[in-house]
Amino acid sequence: MSNHEQHEKAHKSVKRNEMSRRQFLSYTLGGAGAFMAAGMALPMIRFAVDPILKKKESGTYIKVVEESKITNEPQEFKFKIHQVDGWYVSDPELSAWISKDDQGNFFALSPICKHLGCTITWNTEKNNEYVCPCHNAHYTKDGKNLTVAPKPLDEYELKRENGWVYLGPVKPNTRVQ
CATH class of the missing domain: 1.20.5 (Single alpha-helices involved in coiled-coils or other helix-helix interfaces)
Structure with missing residues (x-):
């Protein structure tokens, strides 16, 4: 350079x-x-x-019917629940089939068929069974599936207090195997 x-x-x-x-x-x-x-x-x-x-609230129970009105024959009882889905508040009407078993224990079954979600009825064919009018599914008094439906009817959590029957959330049927 x-x-x-x-x-x-x-x-x-x-x-x-x-x-x-x-x-x-x-x-x-x-x-x-x-x-x-x-x-x-x-x-x-x-x-x-x-x-x-938001934390989920624990299962709340709804007062449905007086204990004295429950018989061994299933009866349909309607009740309303208060429901909050996000910001949408509603009070839908639900129903349950409530009866006593042979030992006097109370139980409540959901009326929703486990086949395709139709609403079942009791003893319409005079055979002491729940029947789904849509697809002819049949269930026993305890909710055990007999024909068509793949699972037994769900049941409500139930508690008795001060002469009243209270129903809680729906759960899988514990009465049948």
């Missing part, structure tokens, strides 16, 4: 990597836009996810 080249190299201005005005504005506006978008999105996400995060 010649003396002249060394001199030019030593006195050459160093180019700095500075941010241009255009880059500065781009980064500033992009950051501010992202901050505002996050500020709007977080409440919407919280609104959508909040019902999932």
Whole structure:
């Protein structure tokens, strides 16, 4: 290297990597836009996810009928429940077939057929069985499936208190195997 080249190299201005005005504005506006978008999105996400995060209430029991009205013959009783699904509040009417077994124990069966979800009725064919009018599924008084349906009828959790029958959530049938 010649003396002249060394001199030019030593006195050459160093180019700095500075941010241009255009880059500065781009980064500033992009950051501010992202901050505002996050500020709007977080409440919407919280609104959508909040019902999932709430703890489920333990099974509540509904007063349905007086104990004295229950017989060995299944009877259909209708009752309303208060239901909250997220922000949708409703009071649907449900029904249950309640009776006593031979030992005097109370039990309540769900009227929903386990075949395709139709509503069953009691003793319409004079054979002391539950019958599904849609697809001819048959069940015993205890809810055991006889024909068509793959599973026995579900039963309600039941408790007796102060002369009344209370029904809770539906559970798989424990009366039949």
